[in-house]
Amino acid sequence: xxxxxxxxxxxxxxxxxxxxxxxxxxxxxxxxxxxxxxxxxxxxxxxxxxxxxxxxxxxxxxxxxxxxxxxxxxxxxxxxxxxxxxxxxxxxxxxxxxxxxxxxxxxxxxxx
Numbered sequence: 001x002x003x004x005x006x007x008x009x010x011x012x013x014x015x016x017x018x019x020x021x022x023x024x025x026x027x028x029x030x031x032x033x034x035x036x037x038x039x040x041x042x043x044x045x046x047x048x049x050x051x052x053x054x055x056x057x058x059x060x061x062x063x064x065x066x067x068x069x070x071x072x073x074x075x076x077x078x079x080x081x082x083x084x085x086x087x088x089x090x091x092x093x094x095x096x097x098x099x100x101x102x103x104x105x106x107x108x109x110x111x112x
Contacts, residue, residue, distance in 0.1 A: 026068070
């Protein structure tokens, strides 16, 4: 979406710096989430069924998802602060359009 906002060179540099600042932490969180998803899958496939193990693995994975979502929100907020009011308005409009398109595709899949 940023490509559609006509960022200045200075804004592009600021966005790059923001992404660089969070890159390692995001990579670590993503890796951790993948590991925890595998752990959850293994717990689900364990026989006999061990509900305690499944619950624990799922809670760990959910916590990692929360941490990653918070990280993404911080990145978005930092990038948002770089945008002009006009760019923010356009970004808001583009997000709404994309959300509507995704909802339309979801509805189309349900009717097929």
